[in-house]
Structures are given as C-alpha cells and as structure tokens.
Amino acid sequence: MICPFCKKDNDKVVDSRAIGSYIRRRRECVECGHRFSTREYVELQPLTVIKRSGEREAFQREKLMKGIMNSCKKRPLSTSDIEQVAVNVENALTVTENFEVSYEQIGNLVMQELKKLDPVAYVRFASIYREFKEVGEFVDQIKSLDK
Ligand SMILES: [Zn+2]
Incomplete structure (x- = not known):
C-alpha cells in the first residue's frame, strides 16, 4: 500500500x-x-442506481455515507455506527437479482436502519428524503443548509 x-x-x-x-x-x-x-x-458486480427520472448511475458508497452522516450530525454516534448503517444498506441492496436498485429502495433501507439506531437522525433523514426522494438531492440540500 x-x-x-x-x-x-x-x-x-x-x-x-x-x-x-x-x-x-x-x-x-x-x-x-x-x-x-x-x-x-467483498467484490460484487457494481450496482446501478435508477433515479426517479429513469436515468441510471453507478452506486457510490461515498454518496450514501455522506447522506447518512449529515442526518447524524451532532448525534451521539460513532463513525463505525454510521459505517455500519451504510454497510447494512448496501448488503441489503446487493441481494437483488439484476444488481439494479432504485433510489427509493436505498432511501427506505437507510430509514429502516436509522430508525433502529437513532430517532433524531431517522426523522431528519426521513423528512428530507420523503421530499426529495433522491439521496443525491438530499445531500445537496443538506450542504446548502449548512452555509
Ligand atoms: Zn509514509
């Protein structure tokens, strides 16, 4: 290395x-x-994410992590807790047969995981996600709120 x-x-x-x-x-x-x-x-066939617009893009672990981290800001959660959420979400996604997933699936899985972990992070994610539906848009929105 x-x-x-x-x-x-x-x-x-x-x-x-x-x-x-x-x-x-x-x-x-x-x-x-x-x-x-x-x-x-574990190396798997790369996931493709289908946006609501029907466009496809490669799944990005970093983007998912950022979205989760933003919801967990100032919460008593460690980086490993947050990483575990991303890992659980990704593991649940890769079981689909054609390696294609929708933003909706990702968002719903993140909500499920956050609900178990931290109620505040869950509400933050859910309120914004439900409005924007796409994790990418969600991340952009949170970034603009910080400024
Ligand atoms: Zn060195």
Whole structure:
C-alpha cells in the first residue's frame, strides 16, 4: 500500500478488524510513521442506481455515507455506527437479482436502519428524503443548509 503522506510503499498492519462485511486495517508507514486505514470489501458486480427520472448511475458508497452522516450530525454516534448503517444498506441492496436498485429502495433501507439506531437522525433523514426522494438531492440540500 502506498503511504498517502510520503508516497513510499513500505507499511505494516497494526490492527485488523472485521466490521460487518468489510475489514478495516490500520496501517503504519515504516518510512514516515504516519498511520492510515484501508478497507477491504467483498467484490460484487457494481450496482446501478435508477433515479426517479429513469436515468441510471453507478452506486457510490461515498454518496450514501455522506447522506447518512449529515442526518447524524451532532448525534451521539460513532463513525463505525454510521459505517455500519451504510454497510447494512448496501448488503441489503446487493441481494437483488439484476444488481439494479432504485433510489427509493436505498432511501427506505437507510430509514429502516436509522430508525433502529437513532430517532433524531431517522426523522431528519426521513423528512428530507420523503421530499426529495433522491439521496443525491438530499445531500445537496443538506450542504446548502449548512452555509
Ligand atoms: Zn509514509
């Protein structure tokens, strides 16, 4: 693994932990001493998301994480809690036969997971999601509210 700080390829794994369906490895660069993490996921056929407009786009884990994180702002939740929501949602999505999912499915799954985890984050996500339906639009909206 190339170190993101000094760009040298000489690191050791200091911690390795399975979180749901992925493994997070904490690495330490032997050259500069900086620590960074990598994640290992099961590789599946990439998911396609069908928007309400009928357009298709590749599923983006980062986009999903951002949407969830914005709903969880200032809530007593750890990054692993939030990652677990994203992982659970993604796992539930990939069981569909043709690897195509709708925004609606994603939104509903996120709501289900957040409901179990934190009522405030759930209400935040649900109120905005129901109005905008698309996770992408939701993220954009939350960003503009922050300004
Ligand atoms: Zn380094």
